[in-house]
Amino acid sequence: MEIIDKTKIEKNINYYIESFFENAHYTEEVLKVKNIIINKINEEYELEKEKNNKNAFEVIIQRYNNLETMVKNIGYDASVIDLWFNMDITSTHEEFKNVLIRKKFYIYIITVFGILSDHPSKELITEDLQEDLEHNFDKYAKKCLVWLFILFIKLYEIVLNAISLSLNSEVFELREELKKMLPPLINSISYIYESNNTISYNEDTGIYTIVSNSNDFKILQLTDIHLGGGVISFDKDVKAIEASYKIIKHTKPDLVVVTGDLTYPVGLASFSLNNKAPVSQFAAFMRNTGVPWVFTYGNHDTEGMAIGNKEDIDKLYKSLSWKTSKNLLYPYIQPELDGEKIWGRNNQLIEVRNSDGTLNQALFLIDSNDYMGSGFSKYDYIHDDQVEWYKNEVLRLNHIEGKTISSLVFFHIPVQQYKIAYDLFINGSDEVKYYFGSNDEKRKNVVCTSKHPSKLFDTAKELNSTKGFFCGHDHYNNMSLEYQGIRHTYGMSIDYLVEPGIARDTKQRGGTLIISHNDGTVDIEQIPLTSIEKESEKKK
Structure with missing residues (x-):
């Protein structure tokens, strides 16, 4: 798989092209094509900048305003684009998911190893894995956070219900009084409007x-x-x-x-x-x-x-x-x-x-x-x-x-x-x-x-x-x-x-x-x- 050197990629270019692949069903093929497109279009962007074109980014956007144009630009068959966004995509996508699952497991091991040691072994972290650590770990970490948030909400509801059952009537009365305090503040607001x-x-x-x-x-x-x-x-x-x-x-x-x-x-x-x-x-x-x-x-x-x-x-x-x-x-x-x-x-x-x-x-x-x-x-x-x-x-x-x-x-x-x-x-x-x-x-x-x-x-x-x-x-x-x-x-x-x-x-x-x-x-x-x-x- 081709690896992008992100230090050399203009972030606006990367951000722009990534947006076209947001809902694609990723396979090794899709990822490879996307990376080639990013590199190719970034080269064109740099050439526009060398021409002292102040609107270099806008030139690129106008030149490549759809995914089909981008794919054709690298000499790839644009007819496959629909397959990338097809919800019924079959084994290729499943195989890719399995690859990602294995990589995810490996990434978690490396991450834990990195936490437990000051410097993880360079032999363990290859160039490909560094790319995975940036791309995949961020992706799965977000999913984990969502599930943790949902779990926290459920625990919060359980704890709140338990506390509510144990509270006496005086606390409930205090709680109701607090709820009633905002309307008096609102009612004390004076009229401001002066226009006619x-x-x-x-x-x-x-x-x-x-x-x-x-x-x-x-x-x-x-x-x-x-x-x-x-x-x-x-x-x-x-x-x-x-x-x-x-x-x-x-x-x-x-x-x-x-x-x-x-x-x-x-x-x-x-x-x-x-x-x-x-x-x-x-x-x-x-x-x-x-x-x-x-x-x-x-x-x-x-x-x-x-x-x-x-x-x-x-x-x-x-x-x-x-x-x-x-x-x-x-x-x-x-x-x-x-x-x-x-x-x-x-x-x-x-x-x-x-x-x-x-x-x-x-x-x-x-x-x-x-x-x-x-x-x-x-x-x-x-x-x-x-x-x-x-x-x-x-x-x-x-x-x-x-x-x-x-x-x-x-x-x-x-x-x-x-x-x-x-x-x-x-x-x-x-x-x-x-x-x-x-x-x-x-x-x-x-x-x-x-x-x-x-x-x-x-x-x-x-x-x-x-x-x-x-x-x-x-x-x-x-x-x-x-x-x-x-x-x-x-x-x-x-x-x-x-x-x-x-x-x-x-x-x-x-x-x-x-x-x-x-x-x-x-x-x-x-x-x-x-x-x-x-x-x-x-x-x-």
Whole structure:
């Protein structure tokens, strides 16, 4: 088997090609072909760089935008591609699985040997095995972690039930009192909304229209608020609500956009799987502020183990929306293409218009979805039909307005271009323009995206309408970079709950203020919570 020298492979090239093989049924043949493709295309990439081509990576992407082209490029028979993704693949795949099982067993032995000794024998670790240790051990370790997590949840339920049976009535009363403490805090929230904008809803299209009565329309992005809804997370839920209130009160926005993970129904952090109560609590909080708000889903909002599934949470948001609250702009219908609903839990368009009726901004909220396949980190992506809907709406508005409109797009999980732009920035490339912020995630992959490329960026670039993408998901990332004419901005997160130690960290916490002027131009600025609190202290 051919071994790739990863030190010589451009990581963007490797990442890009790997994405095409994500769902392939691996055999020795598939692995060999993939490695040859990576080496061959990387050589072409290096040649483009030698030509001083600043867009070398984009040239490669355009040259090889599908797997068939890649396979033909190395002189291989492209007709076998379908077999690689065929669920009915037979003995070849089974034999390969058996080989991997034997390798896995050997890898575990070597790993244990390495732990017990300072330096494992070099004779035992061959070059092939080193590759296996990188590729296969990582793969199986993730699976082990998933099973350990599930086992822990089961043990947690057993222990919690046992504790519950042994508790006396006084403890239960205390527990119920803690649950009742958040509503009084919410009820004490004062009214903030100062705008005199007009909002209407079209029952046939599901589109909200906001007519702004001022020259500047202010949008506040909040993300990853992570309300746990449990007794253990109570103090952190309070902090999250208080932080959100301080930022809203300071900025006095016309609209709040929550870009996903409003809730965190994962029992380990909050001792709760309830994703319904936090939604109702936050909706009540926003209703008290008076500020209109919209929401796009994150990967945690409808977790598989949560009390409320996707349909339950959708019904809950509809029950709390415009017809009852007059400030939550959640649509009652979803977009369709050819008579079929497009992918995602909630995709919507909001038209922001000037007082003279001209379009100021088209705001797209697109569901980046949650997970695909097995595992907690196999993130989904923005699908082709969602991108097609976005394209159709931009073209429709272009026709109505008689010009190329200005638009902004909000979603939760960053598209792959966030990673591409960040890597270019780190390498000192002038292909990106830095505006503000830092990416301080502690994971190996600082920018955590789906491995499946979405067509959103290429379509947005082609339409030349969208000025900016806004996402969340990576709690310590808040950088804003312009890449090929589109701002890629991470929102500052609110999270006090999910990341270990994040409640004590402050640098990443805050909001992102987007000011859309009546001519469609946009200014974006960070609103760190620490700066608001310092300003408040000075006034005392």
